[in-house]
Amino acid sequence: MMKIAFSTCPNDTFVFYAWVHRLIPGAPPPAVAYADIDITNSLVAGENGPDIAKISFAALPWALPRYALLPCGGALGRGCGPLLLAANKAGSPDHPAGLAGRRVAVPSERSTAYLLFRLWAARHVPGGVGEIVVLPFHAIMPAVRDGLVDAGLVIHEARFTYHTYGLNMLVDLGNWWEADTGLPIPLGAIVAKRDLDLTAIAGWLRASVQYAWRHPAEPMPYIMRHAQEMSPEVAQAHINLYVNRFTEHIGEEGYRAAAALLGRAAQAGLVPEADLSALRQAVNI
Structure with a gap:
């Protein structure tokens, strides 16, 4: 059983649908905690956090001592900022x-x-x-x-x-x-504990994203159960905006965006200094 924490937002439930419903071969059954982003950001800063969590990129400086950034499953993009x-x-x-x-x-x-x-x-x-x-x-x-x-x-x-x-x-x-x-906005990141098989986890997560893309109607009942009275049209617009090519793989541009955000924030004294080279965890997928 693998402990996973993510929000009830449609992009998160879309991304994790196939894994949660045991549709990814080899992926361990998940014990899911649905939590607001402010809670998951705090969970990964403590000693007993979940195995995998969706957090803000801004929370990475507190998470990196115990967690690695996975290259898939996150929320980055253009035209989707706060x-x-x-x-x-x-x-x-x-x-x-x-x-x-x-x-x-x-x-x-x-x-x-x-x-x-x-x-x-x-x-x-x-x-x-x-x-x-x-x-x-x-x-x-x-x-x-x-x-x-x-x-x-x-x-x-x-x-x-x-x-x-x-x-x-x-x-x-x-x-x-x-x-x-000139960079995309690094909003949400998926992190996993460093002592786990990060390559396997990243592969399961990417497979979950790809499954949802191949079967876009199938996850919708699950998504809407958690969508806090959101209309199906708004939920779909949310997914269309936040689940994109960066979700399948963050890529060079995504890594540069994350480093730019955290570098500027550290320089302004808003977050602790972090080893930004640690963002590029060696995960082969």
Whole structure:
């Protein structure tokens, strides 16, 4: 039995569907813990974390002592970055400088979204933002709408639904990153404990991705059971955006994106220094 932790987001349940349902020859049966990204980011920093986990690339500096980055199963891409939102009403910030001193909700302080926000805000918010409030990602848009926070940093399917909450986009941080670096956005990573057979795990994971691509309708009942009242159309749009060529293999461009993010963040004092050469774990798939 192999302990695996990942979120209920459609891209994660799509990626792991075949493995969870024992459809990958040779793959051990998984004991799955479904957990928000803020929780999985914390789990891999401790002594007794899962064997395999989906985490933010931003959490890698805390994970690398015990875990290796796998070259498949993750979420990288273009046009899929986090958005910074505010309410469409009087008194809400309507431009970047208006965030100075404001309360901003984020999905995790060890998320790629948060790192991008901090790197962007250092250049665009004179005096800096005020209080940072960590909320589960599905609670952020209601909090912005209801005035509990002044702005919110959202990820995943929120880019398709934020209009329904009466919110405006202040900035697409993915577009900012791509324009600034020319690189894709490294959002979610799959890591496995270093003392396991990493090549075998990577092979099973890639096989699970490929199975779901060959049979795209088959995983949908499983995906929708975990999709938190999301419509099938939004779930499919989510999968189409976040499951792509980088999911099958991160590739040279993906490794450079991860190193660029963590290098900049370490230089800004936002994450610990890490051996970025350790990202390129020798896994033959």
